[in-house]
């Protein structure tokens with residue numbers, strides 16, 4: 015069966031809709047404390063070195079609690095029963111209308127199942143953005159502590175000594191194959207959770223000898239709801255407005271980090287991610303393009319086989335179009351040419367294979383119950399649909415564990431082979447055509463692994479901080495990083511002592527490479543992509559990363575990046591150069607504490623000698639290095655207060671950098687917004703100038719005589735024109751285009767210090783520039799797209815050719831004096847391009863300071 019074109023269109027536009035998220039902050043959004051007590055740290059930031067990745071974010075009011083080390087076990091067998099705290103009943107839980115299990119009823123149910131069965135273990139393994147517990151259920155036959163230790167040792171060997179594990183015939187037999195079922199990552203795709211709860215209950219109470227045999231040979235791990243906030247609220251994203259199933263490459267959210275740790279620790283051979291709604295039920299494997307960093311030959315044969323098994327199980331439920339409105343299963347790999355790809359590793363089933371999953375699937379259950387249907391359909395119809403969806407989810411889970419049970423030793427052997435190829439540093443394998451029926455040349459995607467990546471030391475403070483951020487991220491992803499004990503040479507290049515080395519001979523080299531390679535321009539090979547096509551931690555996170563083709567170095571493994579923060583021992587005023595997001599955070603933190611910071615030359619903040627203790631705390635907390643200031647003085651700086659009509663990821667990123675952010679929208683301004691506490695208006699989403707009331711326009715115009723404006727994207731460009739700010743003509747590239755672009759930066763207030771690469775989604779550029787407009791950043795004249803997908807439209811317009819050499823970021827002052835910066839790029843996209851954040855910060859500081867709102871003359 016072919017996927018109808020209309021449905022394909024839905025898939026693509028749904029992907030696009032993800033970008034502009036609600037401009038409204040959730041009222042439950044916790045605010046950071048204004049002043050944090052971190053004590054007086056040591057002179058160097060040993061403290062920062064011990065902090066987990068992304069320490070220093072101002073948005074961590076809820077500690078992320080991980081369980082005690084459950085895997086590998088330390089003296090614990092199975093079951094590991096814990097009594098879960100039971101949340102208060104919430105009659106407003108969106109699940110109730112559908113007749114499904116509301117979030118508050120999950121813990122009581124799991125507590126009861128633990129009492130009834132020694133096959134069930136439950137623990138809290140993470141917390142959502144809004145602080146709700148995430149539950150991991152492990153279903154397996156009871157194990158003694160010694161048996162659990164043996165399982166842990168085998169898991170370790172599979173990852174860390176795969177060649178010997180492959181030779182040990184007893185291992186694949188004795189090892190309990192781990193299976194991971196992830197449910198409800200999109201909060202308003204509910205029934206995966208209910209399918210999981212039903213499955214757990216069936217397995218816990220079954221007297222079938224086949225179930226006993228299954229549980230003696232497998233461990234089934236269930237993440238009951240991956241998005242508790244979204245489940246309760248009836249929304250796709252989590253409480254912070256993030257689509258968690260786009261976050262695996264970045265891991266900006268606590269839920270994603272918890273799932274990442276879970277997959278690292280459990281190392282599943284197979285996984286299923288339960289979504290909705292596509293009728294007939296959509297079961298991966300996917301269409302091309304296929305991710306180039308997988309061991310795809312091992313992946314596709316198992317994933318296709320389990321896909322067929324799930325299809326048989328779901329179709330076998332007996333629901334029909336005529337009787338129930340349920341269409342037969344569709345498998346994109348088999349049934350569609352393109353449009354449902356596994357190119358970006360931002361989705362759970364596209365991330366899990368890097369940790370050894372050799373069968374990994376998105377499953378889209380059939381009958382829509384969310385959005386308009388949730389609101390408009392009669393309750394009985396919604397409940398009829400949800401009951402069928404629950405059956406389908408349970409059938410997909412049952413088919414998967416049955417598949418793993420039947421292919422147990424082969425799946426374990428294939429997982430070992432994934433890690434063995436990585437550890438041996440073998441070249442990427444080209445998948446043989448016809449490995450499964452229909453696998454053709456259009457399915458072949460490969461990459462070339464370098465011998466190693468080097469992240470050089472001694473490239474300047476900003477680069478050291480960015481290196482630390484990247485190294486901590488790699489380590490959090492279970493990628494091995496080493497640090498050179500002394501300087502070493504590769505070809506004609508000498509790398510200094512302390513440089514970081516990512517040796518590509520390691521079990522998870524696919525994950526290392528997918529983050530550190532520049533990526534590929536896949537525009538010529540496909541017309542439609544489901545979501546993003548470009549990303550690169552090497553090009554977008556601010557660090558210098560160099561692939562090398564040989565490696566002779568004495569290096570030690572590192573558990574965390576080296577500390578980078580320091581305060582000079584000499585007394586006197588201190589300088590902080592604001593070039594990295596961590597420096598922005600440190601500066602905003604000092605401003606929020608009321609420290610009298612001044613703004614000196616060249617993007618440098620000066621902290622008075624009297625604030626030395628606060629500077630030392632900031633150095634510890636953020637890893638920033640203060641230097642002796644040559645002179646005090648400069649323009650006093652105050653905290654920049656932003657009114658932002660922006661998407662959720664932008665609000666999050668602005669707050670993460672420590673700016674004071676008030677969300678606004680057309681409605682908020684029409685309701686009579688008080689501009690007196692705003693220095694800069696940020697516009698990228700949810701503000702339409704034409705729909706402002708006369709009073710709102712008058713108030714806005716008054717603000718524009720004293721305040722600054724920063725815009726992004728189409729909404730920002732329209733706002734600029736309607737408000738009569740800068741003289742520019744905005745040109746839109748193809749709306750689904752996205753990726754990493756090569757740019758040229760100016761030495762202006764915003765451009766100076768920016769990386770040579772940027773990120774675009776629905777790229778824009780600016781022509782017809784008035785005399786008041788400066789170009790801060792331009793698309794490179796040489797084919798600007800480095801990696802991703804960017805084609806011209808049917809008329810040959812809107813492609814990268816047309817953008818060559820055009821202005822991507824501009825600044826200027828309009829005739830009223832308002833300082834305006836316009837972005838045609840996406841510098842805060844999903845909190846990913848961390849090296850671009852300071853560019854936004856510079857735009858905000860500049861815009862507020864030259865307009866005079868945030869800076870007062872001494």
Ligand SMILES: [Zn+2]
Nearest residue numbers: 200203289290
């Ligand atoms: Zn979904």
